[in-house]
Amino acid sequence: MSPELRAFPAMGVEVAVCGASDDELISVRRLFDEWERVFSRFRPESELNRVNRDASRVVVLSRLFAHAVGAGLRAAAATGGLVDPTLGAAVEAAGYDRDFALLDDDERPLGPASRGRWGSLRLSGRLLSRPPGTVLDLNGVVKSLAVDSALELISGDGFVAAGGDVAVRGGAVIGLPGEGTLRLLAGGIATSGTTKRRWRRGGSFQHHLIDPRTGRPAESRWDEVTVAAGSCFGADIAAKAAFLLSDEGPAWLDERGLPGRFRTGAELVANRGWNETLGELVAA
Amino acid sequence: MTRIEAARRRASGAKQIAVAAAAAGFLATLLLARASHPGQAATSPSSRAGSQSRMQSSSSDDTFDYGSASVAPSSSSSSQAQTGVS
Numbered sequence: 001m002s003p004e005l006r007a008f009p010a011m012g013v014e015v016a017v018c019g020a021s022d023d024e025l026i027s028v029r030r031l032f033d034e035w036e037r038v039f040s041r042f043r044p045e046s047e048l049n050r051v052n053r054d055a056s057r058v059v060v061l062s063r064l065f066a067h068a069v070g071a072g073l074r075a076a077a078a079t080g081g082l083v084d085p086t087l088g089a090a091v092e093a094a095g096y097d098r099d100f101a102l103l104d105d106d107e108r109p110l111g112p113a114s115r116g117r118w119g120s121l122r123l124s125g126r127l128l129s130r131p132p133g134t135v136l137d138l139n140g141v142v143k144s145l146a147v148d149s150a151l152e153l154i155s156g157d158g159f160v161a162a163g164g165d166v167a168v169r170g171g172a173v174i175g176l177p178g179e180g181t182l183r184l185l186a187g188g189i190a191t192s193g194t195t196k197r198r199w200r201r202g203g204s205f206q207h208h209l210i211d212p213r214t215g216r217p218a219e220s221r222w223d224e225v226t227v228a229a230g231s232c233f234g235a236d237i238a239a240k241a242a243f244l245l246s247d248e249g250p251a252w253l254d255e256r257g258l259p260g261r262f263r264t265g266a267e268l269v270a271n272r273g274w275n276e277t278l279g280e281l282v283a284a
Numbered sequence: 285m286t287r288i289e290a291a292r293r294r295a296s297g298a299k300q301i302a303v304a305a306a307a308a309g310f311l312a313t314l315l316l317a318r319a320s321h322p323g324q325a326a327t328s329p330s331s332r333a334g335s336q337s338r339m340q341s342s343s344s345d346d347t348f349d350y351g352s353a354s355v356a357p358s359s360s361s362s363s364q365a366q367t368g369v370s
Contacts, residue, residue, distance in 0.1 A: 005364065013370045078348030143370070163370025175363030183360075187353030193369040224369055230351015238350055256350055278357050 011036050011143055011162065012100060017150070018172070019158015028150045028160065038064055039142045041088070042099045051128070052088060052136055058129045066126045068138045068145060071233065075141055076118040079241040084116030084212040088135030091210055094217050095201035105200040116212025144190055144236035151232075165190045167232040177224050178263055182278055188232030192239040193224030193263070211244055220246040224263040227253060 006025060007016045010032035017028055040046040047065050061069065072085030093111030096103065114135070122129040130136075147167045150160040157170025166174055168184045175181050177191055194207040194217075211218035225243040229235035238258050242249030250271035253260040259274035270278075 016365060018364065074348055159365055161365040164368040166365050166367050172364045173358050173360045175366040177368045181358040181360050181363050183356045183358040185354035187351065189367045191367045191369055196369045226367055228353035228355050230353060234350035257352060258350055277355055
């Protein structure tokens with residue numbers, strides 16, 4: 001095992017890996033390459049785009065794709081539909097229709113709003129049935145799922161971090177947005193927010209966190225929400241849901257026993273779980 | 285057999301095929317609907333046993349288990365990894 005920290009680009013972010021042997025690192029890189037090929041919105045040949053182009057009501061998915069759709073549906077059920085895998089049309093309508101690095105200010109108005117419709121999906125094994133016009137976007141769950149899966153490829157202690165989504169086994173000091181650190185011994189931590197993926201469309205700032213209730217970029221009190229959970233996937237979907245719930249986010253996390261830290265401007269706010277576990281911040 | 289009779293037979297055969305295809309399609313849709321319901325996760329095996337076991341442990345619907353992280357305060361000013369918005 002190597003305690004050395006090594007990094008490579010994938011999924012539009014930097015992936016950092018610690019604790020992997022050389023062979024394990026190769027496996028981790030292959031995993032991210034494969035997942036990017038399958039789930040990219042910006043590769044015409046990706047399975048995601050093939051499924052979205054397919055006019056058939058029922059499509060046969062690869063095992064990996066079915067696994068991610070299943071995870072997306074579990075995330076939707078667990079969050080009351082706040083994390084929804086059917087928001088592909090909505091995020092494109094907001095202007096995020098190419099690689100983020102290529103987005104420019106665009107004065108054209110937004111496209112039509114498209115609300116979430118996860119409840120109309122039916123997944124049975126590798127068969128997916130969905131209504132005509134459904135545009136899947138699994139990127140709300142894929143990165144954190146990949147991080148968890150990558151950590152499983154490392155036999156000893158270590159961590160995998162991808163663009164702020166982190167999974168740890170055996171302990172690591174994690175830097176928090178804005179300021180501060182914590183020690184994550186096991187589990188995952190993730191941050192969701194609007195401070196980075198922002199662009200101008202139709203005369204106002206847009207972002208990638210779509211509220212499935214409106215089909216538009218969410219309006220939230222928070223700039224960023226950080227959550228720790230038993231897995232990176234769990235932390236990620238909880239952070240997204242807490243962000244979308246705005247004022248109700250801290251209590252929602254407490255009901256699920258999850259510590260969360262919220263940032264708005266320079267102000268840091270914590271829920272009860274965070275304060276009890278990690279020390280007092282301003283209580284939400 | 286006259287040409288009209290032959291045409292009638294062909295038309296009858298095509299009709300039977302169409303009815304059978306419609307019945308098969310309906311049956312397939314019915315089975316698919318019965319085998320699944322909104323929000324139900326796939327039970328497909330993952331290509332990686334590790335990720336599969338993790339997903340099963342944080343499984344389905346309204347009984348989703350977020351698990352709990354093992355966390356502790358840190359006074360370190362330098363971090364090994366960073367969480368943040370990507």
